[in-house]
Amino acid sequence: MPTITSPLSDRAIDPVEAVSLEESGLSELEIEVIDLFVGAARLFGFPKSVAQIYGLLFLAPEPLPLDEITSRLQISKGSASQGLKFLRSVSAIKPVFVPGDRRDHFRAVAELKQLVSGFIKEELEPHIETGTVRLERLRSLLPQETADPSISEHLATRVERLENWHGKAKKVLPLVGKLLG
Amino acid sequence: MPTITSPLSDRAIDPVEAVSLEESGLSELEIEVIDLFVGAARLFGFPKSVAQIYGLLFLAPEPLPLDEITSRLQISKGSASQGLKFLRSVSAIKPVFVPGDRRDHFRAVAELKQLVSGFIKEELEPHIETGTVRLERLRSLLPQETADPSISEHLATRVERLENWHGKAKKVLPLVGKLLG
DNA sequence: TAAAATGTTCATTTTTTATTGAACGCATTG
DNA sequence: CAATGCGTTCAATAAAAAATGAACATTTTA
Structure with missing residues (x-):
């Protein structure tokens, strides 16, 4: 490699x-x-x-x-x-x-703002949208109980973390374009 | 393809x-x-x-x-x-x-802020630094005069635009990490 | 101190991705 | 309406990137 x-x-x-x-x-x-x-x-x-x-x-x-x-x-x-x-x-x-x-x-197009916005809109946002569905699926896969209960707890925390990231991305991405105005 | x-x-x-x-x-x-x-x-x-x-x-x-x-x-x-x-x-x-x-x-590490900051610092910032040198070189390559003077003018504008982008990146990138706090 | 355990490196192989170029469709033109 | 110009598509090929695995260095254990 x-x-x-x-x-x-x-x-x-x-x-x-x-x-x-x-x-x-x-x-x-x-x-x-x-x-x-x-x-x-x-x-x-x-x-x-x-x-x-x-x-x-x-x-x-x-x-x-x-x-x-x-x-x-x-x-x-x-x-x-x-x-x-x-x-x-x-x-x-x-x-x-x-x-x-x-x-x-x-x-x-030589305006940075337009370039970044175009890329975000056409390449990033579609992925974020599909993310919503996938996160729902993740949640449904969480085990209701595990041998050690702290494990199912931990897994739930992790899925919540992913949902958290997803929300942040949704909020911040459109903002980035504006930052470059 | x-x-x-x-x-x-x-x-x-x-x-x-x-x-x-x-x-x-x-x-x-x-x-x-x-x-x-x-x-x-x-x-x-x-x-x-x-x-x-x-x-x-x-x-x-x-x-x-x-x-x-x-x-x-x-x-x-x-x-x-x-x-x-x-x-x-x-x-x-x-x-x-x-x-x-x-x-x-x-x-x-499951903190989005840390992940993004680490990536920016280790992968993006080094490139931005080398950019400084390359931009100086670009400026030195600008023709002093061209058959049609509007052309050398246009080229200078473009290099300025690149310098502008570079400056924006330098300013905005560190900020992105903080946005995710 | 020989053997085993752990982890890295890097030449080779595999997989993935990008480029090519010939075939095609469609519009224009002589 | 044949011939030419322009652009797209896509199967084949080339190039680039990643994964493998064997060799190696180092540390530990027996």
């Missing part, structure tokens, strides 16, 4: 990758910014391609269409399409109509 | 896995709680084994040693050792001395 100190271990900046990007016509600034996003994305569990696309759009002075993304980042049409789809789904990018061009163009 | 709708797609509960756990002598409640943690862990990018260990300890009335963890969860000694190491590193578990037993025993 190459996980060195933790499952979320740091990664060194890969010079090989940097070069391969450079050869495809990206500026040094673009390479650096994209790499920054790729690193951050890893932390949050996003695929590299998604981070690359967002990084490219973040810096681009004009909205870009899919085929420019594929050629500049040297990724496949499939990856780009999927990445854009995801970024749209969390409202991290917006489609922009460009007159006289049939292709869809996209710009990055 | 089996990523269906998003890179953080939901996963169905795998009945096969549930059975394999059940056969190893875990109660239905334990299976359910562990599965809950495994699901949540995926969201945060933790390995399954880490979530399983934490879940088991979370419910356990008494601290458990490594070999009981391996036998109850049916995971290898290596996985358990690494998982415990990580959980210790983020202060999600604590070693407990058990008289008359040479083995290290561990209990789960």
Whole structure:
């Protein structure tokens, strides 16, 4: 297992990758910014391609269409399409109509608040909702009595703790977005 | 690409896995709680084994040693050792001395505030620190002038935006821990 | 002090996840 | 209405991450 100190271990900046990007016509600034996003994305569990696309759009002075993304980042049409789809789904990018061009163009949403809110709403909240059902089920599985009564007591306490966490998450998550206003 | 709708797609509960756990002598409640943690862990990018260990300890009335963890969860000694190491590193578990037993025993830290703080401190803050250096580098890469001056202007704005995000993260992250008090 | 117990490490294997690219649908255009 | 452009989908492949297990170091016990 190459996980060195933790499952979320740091990664060194890969010079090989940097070069391969450079050869495809990206500026040094673009390479650096994209790499920054790729690193951050890893932390949050996003695929590299998604981070690359967002990084490219973040810096681009004009909205870009899919085929420019594929050629500049040297990724496949499939990856780009999927990445854009995801970024749209969390409202991290917006489609922009460009007159006289049939292709869809996209710009990055650069407001932290919007980015975080979009992610919370689309990725986190759904999970929290399903949590409600699962907690009910947990409660139903609590043993009414055990050989040592302190054990069933302890188990009940733990389920209560989970319910407590769930409530906190429900309360705090929407608040986080506002904190970044 | 089996990523269906998003890179953080939901996963169905795998009945096969549930059975394999059940056969190893875990109660239905334990299976359910562990599965809950495994699901949540995926969201945060933790390995399954880490979530399983934490879940088991979370419910356990008494601290458990490594070999009981391996036998109850049916995971290898290596996985358990690494998982415990990580959980210790983020202060999600604590070693407990058990008289008359040479083995290290561990209990789960069940305070949300502590869990979140530990994770922020050990996993997030280090990244934020390296960010400072990288941002300085970005600034140095900004072109002094471009063919169209509005472009260099735009790029400067973007780097400022990143600095802005960085500052917000530095301010808000420590605050999140306190929000959960 | 030899044997057993405990826990870590890390090369190898397995599993999971992401990327690719060809096939397809649909709209536009010549 | 054939040909071309644009974008999506998905089976196959590649890449990345995690789990395994054997070797090892250390401590304890007999």
